[in-house]
Amino acid sequence: xxxxxxxxxxxxxxxxxxxxxxxxxxxxxxxxxxxxxxxxxxxxxxxxxxxxxxxxxxxxxxxxxxxxxxxxxxxxxxxxxxxxxxxxxxxxxxxxxxxxxxxxxxxxxxxxxxxxxxxxxxxxxxxxxxxxxxxxxxxxxxxxxxxxxxxxxxxxxxxxxxxxxxxxxxxxxxxxxxxxxxxxxxxxxxxxxxxxxxxxxxxxxxxxxxxxxxxxxxxxxxxxxxxxxxxxxxxxxxxxxxxxxxxxxxxxxxxxxxxxxxxxxxxxxxxxxxxxxxxxxxxxxxxxxxxxxxxxxxxxxxxxxxxxxxxxxxxxxxxxxxxxxxxxxxxxxxxxxxxxxxxxxxxxxxxxxxxxxxxxxxxxxxxxxxxxxxxxxxxxxxxxxxxxxxxxxxxxxxxxxxxxxxxxxxxxxxxxxxxxxxxxxxxxxxxxxxxxxxxxxxxxxxxxxxxxxxxxxxxxxxxxxxxxxxxxxxxxxxxxxxxxxxxxxxxxxxxxx
Numbered sequence: 001x002x003x004x005x006x007x008x009x010x011x012x013x014x015x016x017x018x019x020x021x022x023x024x025x026x027x028x029x030x031x032x033x034x035x036x037x038x039x040x041x042x043x044x045x046x047x048x049x050x051x052x053x054x055x056x057x058x059x060x061x062x063x064x065x066x067x068x069x070x071x072x073x074x075x076x077x078x079x080x081x082x083x084x085x086x087x088x089x090x091x092x093x094x095x096x097x098x099x100x101x102x103x104x105x106x107x108x109x110x111x112x113x114x115x116x117x118x119x120x121x122x123x124x125x126x127x128x129x130x131x132x133x134x135x136x137x138x139x140x141x142x143x144x145x146x147x148x149x150x151x152x153x154x155x156x157x158x159x160x161x162x163x164x165x166x167x168x169x170x171x172x173x174x175x176x177x178x179x180x181x182x183x184x185x186x187x188x189x190x191x192x193x194x195x196x197x198x199x200x201x202x203x204x205x206x207x208x209x210x211x212x213x214x215x216x217x218x219x220x221x222x223x224x225x226x227x228x229x230x231x232x233x234x235x236x237x238x239x240x241x242x243x244x245x246x247x248x249x250x251x252x253x254x255x256x257x258x259x260x261x262x263x264x265x266x267x268x269x270x271x272x273x274x275x276x277x278x279x280x281x282x283x284x285x286x287x288x289x290x291x292x293x294x295x296x297x298x299x300x301x302x303x304x305x306x307x308x309x310x311x312x313x314x315x316x317x318x319x320x321x322x323x324x325x326x327x328x329x330x331x332x333x334x335x336x337x338x339x340x341x342x343x344x345x346x347x348x349x350x351x352x353x354x355x356x357x358x359x360x361x362x363x364x365x366x367x368x369x370x371x372x373x374x375x376x377x378x379x380x381x382x383x384x385x386x387x388x389x390x391x392x393x394x395x396x397x398x399x400x401x402x403x404x405x406x407x408x409x410x411x412x413x414x415x416x417x418x419x420x421x422x423x424x425x426x427x428x429x430x431x432x433x434x435x436x437x438x439x440x441x442x443x444x445x446x447x448x449x450x451x452x453x454x455x456x457x458x459x460x461x462x463x464x465x466x467x468x469x470x471x472x473x474x475x476x477x478x479x480x481x482x483x484x485x486x487x488x489x490x491x492x493x494x495x496x497x
Contacts, residue, residue: 005336006098008102008112008335012102012106021051021053021218021220023060024060024061024214024217025207028051030053031054034051035050036049036052041343042105042109042379043379045378047106048197050197053221053225055225055229058190058221061217061218061219062233065214068213068214069156074184079135080135085131085209086181088209089206090127092209098116099201104169104170108344112333112338113336113337118171122174122462123171123173123174126462130182133182134182137483140152140153147496152490153489156184157185158186159236160188160236160237160238161233161238162180162188163190163231163242164191164199165192166191166192166194167402169196175466176477177216183483183487185238186217187215188236189202189217190219191220193223194345199218202216202218232254234259236261238485239262239263241264242266243265245267245426248267248473264485266466266477269472270424270426271305271306271429271449272424273306273308273431274430274443275309275313275317276310276417276433276436276439277310278436280455282316282317285317290325290328290384292304293405294404297341298352299402301428302428304431306409307406308420310410310411311410311412318367318408325369330384340404342381343381348402349372351403352401353371353372355396356396359390359405359407362395382403385405389408390407418443427469427471427472428467429449431453432444434455450468451466463479465479465482
């Protein structure tokens with residue numbers, strides 16, 4: 001059967017977008033009636049007027065979530081019932097795959113092919129996987145004396161405030177809400193004001209799946225007006241945040257200043273990608289290096305933005321890298337053949353361009369890109385940018401850019417590579433390319449990063465944890481370890497005789 005090709009531009013014309021908040025199972029306006037305009041980075045078109053939630057709206061959502069938690073309308077269901085509901089939720093996400101992918105691409109600017117094949121599929125998989133975990137995770141009995149019984153149980157923490165970023169909107173939302181739902185919590189989700197549309201649709205689909213009213217609430221809005229009241233709210237028990245390190249620090253402070261709520265922050269990165277001269281397949285390493293940094297327009301916290309190459313092979317390796325650039329030129333995100341789309345908005349584009357100018361002024365050698373392109377579209381596009389002769393103290397090597405900019409740094413010895421790689425405030429991800437098994441193990445152990453890839457980059461599965469060391473944050477998304485963030489550990493002692 002021939003594959004049916006979708007005209008995404010035509011489908012976009014027929015798309016009807018509801019920008020209202022989702023509170024207590026219903027779409028609602030802000031209490032003060034305020035909205036903000038949501039524009040597409042593809043061409044500047046207006047997508048919708050979206051509710052601009054304020055403290056009163058956040059409070060209304062928290063009240064709904066607390067009520068749902070207190071009467072146990074979700075947590076009190078049998079594990080089997082909650083599992084089946086979450087699987088229905090996942091199925092509905094897939095049933096609305098085309099709509100959700102289109103919303104994601106229009107809102108954030110990523111290629112439609114990525115929204116379809118990665119973001120929506122992975123979001124559904126997260127809901128399904130954590131749903132399946134509900135009746136498969138057991139509590140414990142401690143090895144105590146014969147006359148006592150000590151039960152160790154995990155209970156839902158209560159009301160979870162989830163604040164998610166704009167670069168993977170539906171996926172990041174599901175990385176938070178799936179384990180929080182699986183453990184019986186109620187949730188108030190605040191998506192980024194740059195990309196709120198798929199999160200709002202998740203609220204609709206949750207109700208359709210059978211998740212009770214008040215269990216999942218979505219409050220779009222800006223950080224100071226919606227995010228801060230959520231982080232400071234005295235009736236929120238946990239904040240799960242993904243975003244910049246700067247904002248993550250503020251979240252931690254607000255958690256402490258309010259009710260000492262748990263604060264889990266998955267933050268930025270400046271990931272080193274180390275290629276040794278003994279790498280067996282330099283062509284594969286070059287393709288993976290380019291594909292990983294320019295995927296999602298470079299707007300990924302774990303992007304391998306620092307490429308460390310052993311000096312003896314650097315010139316050869318850079319030539320191999322540059323041959324892949326034609327495959328990552330920006331194009332129409334609604335074209336299924338596009339591999340790199342638009343930067344999320346004008347402000348982010350201008351910030352990336354400032355970093356590019358910084359690289360030039362500090363003496364890095366611009367080998368490719370470095371400019372805004374496709375200006376005639378009205379959208380925000382930057383060509384894939386490669387800097388050579390970078391030193392680790394340059395701004396482009398030290399600071400997270402969140403755009404399609406690669407910095408190449410030469411090294412001479414294994415110890416020098418490790419020192420450069422670890423000389424950063426971040427510790428999210430890293431990679432090592434070598435055919436020496438001992439080196440692969442020893443360097444991986446020495447790298448201060450939450451994930452280390454060997455002879456690959458961007459390997460991923462819901463079964464493994466994701467998160468970082470140092471100022472890349474605390475806690476972990478994905479895997480069974482994520483359940484720990486949304487539960488309280490209780491010990492119950494029973495004297496038998």
